[in-house]
Amino acid sequence: MKDIDKTDRFFGDEFPLDSDVLYLNHAAVSPWPRRTANAVQRFAEENMRRGASAYPVWQEKEAELREQCRALLNAPSADDIALLKNTSEALSVVAYGLTWKTGDNVVISNQEFPSNRIVWESLQDQGVTVRYADLNKGTSPEQALADCIDARTRLLSVSSVQYASGLRLDLTTLGRLCHECGVLFCVDAIQSLGALPLDVQATDADFVMADGHKWLLAPEACALFYVREAVRDQLRLKQFGWRMVEDHLDFSRREWRIANSSRRFECGSPNMLGIHALSASLELLAEVGMDVVAERVLSNSRYLMAALRTLPNIELLTTQRLGRYAGIVTFRHHGIESAELHRRLFARNIICAHRGDGIRLSPHFYNTEPQLDTAVAAVAQAIGHY
DSSP, rough: OOOHHHHHHHHHHHHHOTTTOEEEEEETTOOOHHHHHHHHHHHHHHHHHHTTTTTTHHHHHHHHHHHHHHHTTTSSSGGEEESSSSSHHHHHHHHHHHHOOOTOEEETTTTTTHHHHHHGGGGGTOOEEEEEETTTTTSSHHHHHHTTTOOEEEEEEEEETTTOOOOOOOOHHHHHHHHHHOOOOEETTTTTTTTBOOOOHHHHEEEEEESSSTTTTTOOSSSHHHHHHHHGGGGGGOOOGGGGBTTTTTTTTOOOOBBBSGGOOOSOOHHHHHHHHHHHHHHHHHHHHHHHHHHHHHHHHHHHHHHHTTTTTEEEEEOTTTTTTSSSSSEEEEOOOOHHHHHHHHHHHEEEEETTTEEEEEOTTTOOOHHHHHHHHHHHHHHTTO
């Protein structure tokens, strides 16, 4: 690990937020690092002055991003990566790509963000049932999910970290379970990717998706979508266009066939602006090192939880059990409605979120302990405890 003082100065240079803003909302939409903003500015300037004359160079950046995503996920090949608009689109590609039979079921948890619930519920007209595992019951969240799986279960779809409670699931255990049961394993990784390492081979995941605008520190509307090669052909295509075929740059070719790679899920022109931005953000995470990022994210969560526990009438909704939390710390006050408490904190420029029945704080690796102390002091003031 780098010298901590030098590292903190480096982080501060990459995140020159206004001094009156304390940003603890990376589980929603993150601020961009300096290098990402610079990449967007350079791309815009180039477009203004030279148009698309450098398009071959842009294509090289696209290929670079696919390799960055492959490395981030430890995917076997960059061909396993598609670049889509968002997490919901990727989930829909899975849901409407699979061939269902009446009586099939999908297992999810009872804590999922709407993206990982609505898409499966929308399959009811195809005879598909959704089973909701109560993650607070049973010997473990993983066992609660396992108890919902039966012979008609086609797919298990979970968030790696639950958006409201901050509960972190054991993806390796779930992947092994799915493999043993012959069930497809889908992971909505938007609340962990960029905060914690994720190895798609170790977790035996079939599908992983995440938009770039949360922990990956990039703009909205540019997402990565991993599809394991062995299951790629199980997804029927519902969108067609020039880009999803082999030899896609041979525009005069009359015959066409679907691309062998996951580019088959990209029907039209790429989001080149988003590609440049996401690549810059992934460059930063790789430069810092995901092991360092994860260590600091988890340390910040522990620090916040310990500090919040010292305040009266505060209840932590995020578990403090090792291995069960990530970058989200959610709490509530027993005497003040969470919506009102959120309003008071926002008025003090503590940028956080009201999710579920609590206040969600989500610091990233660059946030410092003095900043967290300021946030906790603001909570103390907001609840009338000075």
